[in-house]
Amino acid sequence: MYSPPLRPINRGSSCTSALPNTNYLVAPLPFTFSEQKVMARLSDPLVVGRVIGEVIDTFNPTMKMIVTYNCNKLVCNGHELYPSAVVSKPRVEVQGGDMRSFFTLVMTDPDVPGPSDPYLREHVHWIVTDIPGTTDASFGKEVLSYESPRPSIGIHRFIFVLFQQKRRQSVAAAPATRDRFSTRRFAEDNDLGLPVAAVYFNGQRETAARRR
Amino acid sequence: MEEVWEGISLSSLHQDKPSTPSSLSVTAAAAPSSLTSVGGMVLQDFLTRGSPKVGRDGEGHRKPSKEPPEPKQQTRGVERQRKRMMHNRESASRSRARKRAYMDELEKEVGRLRSENRALRAQNEKLQKAVEDQLCVATKRTLQRTLTAPF
Numbered sequence: 622m623y624s625p626p627l628r629p630i631n632r633g634s635s636c637t638s639a640l641p642n643t644n645y646l647v648a649p650l651p652f653t654f655s656e657q658k659v660m661a662r663l664s665d666p667l668v669v670g671r672v673i674g675e676v677i678d679t680f681n682p683t684m685k686m687i688v689t690y691n692c693n694k695l696v697c698n699g700h701e702l703y704p705s706a707v708v709s710k711p712r713v714e715v716q717g718g719d720m721r722s723f724f725t726l727v728m729t730d731p732d733v734p735g736p737s738d739p740y741l742r743e744h745v746h747w748i749v750t751d752i753p754g755t756t757d758a759s760f761g762k763e764v765l766s767y768e769s770p771r772p773s774i775g776i777h778r779f780i781f782v783l784f785q786q787k788r789r790q791s792v793a794a795a796p797a798t799r800d801r802f803s804t805r806r807f808a809e810d811n812d813l814g815l816p817v818a819a820v821y822f823n824g825q826r827e828t829a830a831r832r833r
Numbered sequence: 834m835e836e837v838w839e840g841i842s843l844s845s846l847h848q849d850k851p852s853t854p855s856s857l858s859v860t861a862a863a864a865p866s867s868l869t870s871v872g873g874m875v876l877q878d879f880l881t882r883g884s885p886k887v888g889r890d891g892e893g894h895r896k897p898s899k900e901p902p903e904p905k906q907q908t909r910g911v912e913r914q915r916k917r918m919m920h921n922r923e924s925a926s927r928s929r930a931r932k933r934a935y936m937d938e939l940e941k942e943v944g945r946l947r948s949e950n951r952a953l954r955a956q957n958e959k960l961q962k963a964v965e966d967q968l969c970v971a972t973k974r975t976l977q978r979t980l981t982a983p984f
Contacts, residue, residue, distance in 0.1 A: 664937040664941075666935070669933045670931065671930060699938045737927075776927075
């Protein structure tokens with residue numbers, strides 16, 4: 622019997638893929654609400670995957686951000702996507718806020734050129750600002766154009782971070798180079814504060830050995 | 834398990850070691866009966882620097898003391914091996930973190946889906962009941978009208 626892969630590839634299905642049918646009418650609640658909150662803090666994929674710590678600081682996720690590639694590949698924390706699937710820019714929906722609030726999106730890769738020796742940390746792939754709330758990134762201003770992820774060494778994390786702007790047109794200019802970027806420094810320079818949402822996926826070379 | 838390696842990383846190992854290879858041979862000669870040294874640091878120091886609760890692991894790593902035939906080559910080989918071990922350890926720890934993060938995300942998703950499912954089923958029941966009630970009321974009315982017909 623084929624055993625499930627360690628790093629499953631998201632092929633056309635979303636995180637909310639079908640679960641086996643169950644015949645109960647009402648599912649018993651596994652944990653109390655307060656227990657769930659504690660568990661969320663302890664086993665947050667962003668913390669476990671070291672996104673919070675290496676790229677951004679602990680924040681309170683007030684907005685919901687949904688990142689989808691090619692209309693069907695939803696980005697879920699820690700799931701893997703093929704480079705061929707992420708060639709063109711994804712649809713980034715910002716759920717929450719209102720039309721009068723503006724958001725900045727940063728897509729960055731902290732594991733350049735390789736996760737064991739990331740001396741070029743980070744490599745910024747995309748910066749979009751002035752995204753109005755309840756809309757998506759196509760309504761914003763692309764300060765830095767989308768660069769397709771092409772990881773060559775090891776397994777990289779590609780992180781989407783969403784910040785809420787204090788006012789419109791508050792992001793100054795694109796950085797001079799994409800390498801040695803710092804999301805923290807960028808947020809500080811543009812007075813963006815702590816992130817309001819973050820999600821990441823894993824990516825490696827298209828032809829890398831996945832199921833050893 | 835991860836806490837043992839907290840603070841110890843390949844980069845910190847590089848920062849602490851002195852650059853000249855001559856000092857390696859001096860340290861090796863000065864303490865022949867002690868543990869093999871890497872980059873001027875004794876293994877014991879290297880381990881205790883990382884974390885306070887290291888006792889059991891320190892003993893496990895003690896190597897038998899012997900005078901290396903070619904001091905410089907031997908220490909360089911040992912150093913390379915140690916670097917490789919560190920590299921491998923970090924890579925393994927990253928791999929474990931990746932696996933855990935994926936599992937946590939899945940568990941969260943499952944929890945979210947279950948509660949959404951429950952909420953939707955409850956809503957469905959409520960709506961169905963409302964529709965049924967409406968139907969009952971409607972039929973009752975029509976029946977009464979025919980019953981109370983004068984002829």
